[in-house]
Amino acid sequence: MKYSVQKISKDVMKLYNQKLLLRILKDEGPISRSDLSKMTDLTLPAISEITKELESLNLIHNIGESRINRGRFPTMYQLKVDAFKVIGVTIRSNSIRVGLMNMTGEILYDKEQAQLNTQPEIIADAVSSLVDTILQEANTKKSEIRGIGLGMHGIVDAVNGISVYPPHLNWDNVPIRTLLEARIQLPVLVDNDCNTLALAEYWFGGGRNLNSFITLNVDYGIGAGIVVDGNLFHGRDFGAGQIGHVAISDNGPLCTCGKYGCLEALSSENAIIETIQKKVKQGYPSSIKEIEGNPEKITIHHILHAAAAGDELTLNTLNHAAHYLGIGISMLVNLFNPDKVIITGAVIGFKEYVLGTLKETFNRNALKTNVTHFELAASQLGDKADVLGAGSLWINELFKGNSSLTDLLHENKPVSL
Numbered sequence: 028m029k030y031s032v033q034k035i036s037k038d039v040m041k042l043y044n045q046k047l048l049l050r051i052l053k054d055e056g057p058i059s060r061s062d063l064s065k066m067t068d069l070t071l072p073a074i075s076e077i078t079k080e081l082e083s084l085n086l087i088h089n090i091g092e093s094r095i096n097r098g099r100f101p102t103m104y105q106l107k108v109d110a111f112k113v114i115g116v117t118i119r120s121n122s123i124r125v126g127l128m129n130m131t132g133e134i135l136y137d138k139e140q141a142q143l144n145t146q147p148e149i150i151a152d153a154v155s156s157l158v159d160t161i162l163q164e165a166n167t168k169k170s171e172i173r174g175i176g177l178g179m180h181g182i183v184d185a186v187n188g189i190s191v192y193p194p195h196l197n198w199d200n201v202p203i204r205t206l207l208e209a210r211i212q213l214p215v216l217v218d219n220d221c222n223t224l225a226l227a228e229y230w231f232g233g234g235r236n237l238n239s240f241i242t243l244n245v246d247y248g249i250g251a252g253i254v255v256d257g258n259l260f261h262g263r264d265f266g267a268g269q270i271g272h273v274a275i276s277d278n279g280p281l282c283t284c285g286k287y288g289c290l291e292a293l294s295s296e297n298a299i300i301e302t303i304q305k306k307v308k309q310g311y312p313s314s315i316k317e318i319e320g321n322p323e324k325i326t327i328h329h330i331l332h333a334a335a336a337g338d339e340l341t342l343n344t345l346n347h348a349a350h351y352l353g354i355g356i357s358m359l360v361n362l363f364n365p366d367k368v369i370i371t372g373a374v375i376g377f378k379e380y381v382l383g384t385l386k387e388t389f390n391r392n393a394l395k396t397n398v399t400h401f402e403l404a405a406s407q408l409g410d411k412a413d414v415l416g417a418g419s420l421w422i423n424e425l426f427k428g429n430s431s432l433t434d435l436l437h438e439n440k441p442v443s444l
């Protein structure tokens with residue numbers, strides 16, 4: 028048995044302080060060295076050394092003297108936001124999406140395309156050509172891009188870049204990082220999409236400055252991204268957060284995982300669509316038939332319209348889904364006692380129809396001791412949260428991870444997670 032000893036070397040301290048200053052500049056905007064010193068308790072000479080290093084790495088720049096204060100005019104520093112651009116990619120069950128973003132999470136350009144052939148090589152080719160298109164349209168050189176971040180559903184081995192088991196694509200241990208790197212010639216970081224959504228919330232959304240929170244992604248599937256003490260919790264085999272496959276109802280419907288009664292089979296977007304399609308075919312009265320006559324063609328957009336028009340079948344189905352979602356969230360809160368659960372995904376579009384019932388079953392099932400300081404919220408990041416999250420795999424490395432800034436700023440260097 029070997030025991031590892033944590034050594035804090037001078038280099039580790041230096042890296043930590045560089046990233047700390049970058050984070051402060053990201054959150055606070057232009058700032059002087061003396062204010063940085065006051066906020067961190069680092070000495071002024073130490074701050075000067077770090078700002079010099081960050082300037083030489085081209086990550087920050089001196090924007091001259093502040094004219095705000097009377098008397099002395101301190102020199103202000105600011106992030107060079109476009110010095111670190113990355114591309115976020117999401118591979119969904121029937122589409123791929125690519126977004127170009129800078130270090131402050133600004134999506135400069137994004138594009139989505141339908142992708143019906145789900146063979147790994149075909150999808151990798153499609154991602155590669157979409158990346159080329161977006162770079163061309165955004166008039167950006169590949170050399171300006173520091174890396175590609177990829178978020179995808181199912182079990183993802185984030186260390187080795189392998190899509191282990193994505194149930195909606197039917198892949199088996201696909202080395203997606205290698206496939207993409209061979210085509211795009213840029214380093215790729217991969218993680219589960221619920222984890223990347225959690226990173227988007229951590230850096231740019233409702234998870235900022237929170238130690239422990241969970242994003243619950245209710246989309247075509249259901250999964251959770253769990254942040255514990257500021258870090259993603261992956262689990263031994265990258266299987267943490269699979270709340271979608273907790274059996275929540277005896278004799279429930281069949282799930283994509285092969286079990287019955289999973290939360291995903293009851294409350295996901297696909298479950299809602301399938302339930303409504305089935306009931307319309309069985310002859311249940313519903314005004315959705317006036318919106319789309321062919322039950323097979325009913326989509327989430329038709330369901331949204333039917334809900335707005337007060338269709339009873341649609342509202343009852345949403346209510347049923349919300350009932351189980353509330354129970355699912357109470358399980359997360361009883362297990363992890365997080366500061367917050369942030370709901371993301373397509374369900375946000377239905378929040379006015381589902382939040383009431385969801386909160387009711389949540390309150391009935393959550394432990395009172397675990398909800399004293401707890402907040403339940405809907406994501407505010409909008410429909411680009413998925414690409415923002417995928418790109419955030421790199422943002423997390425820039426502002427926090429163990430990779431040195433020099434390595435991060437030089438393309439094609441491997442990044443150790």
Ligand SMILES: [Zn+2]
Pocket residue numbers: 271272273282283284285286289291292
């Ligand atoms: Zn399941």
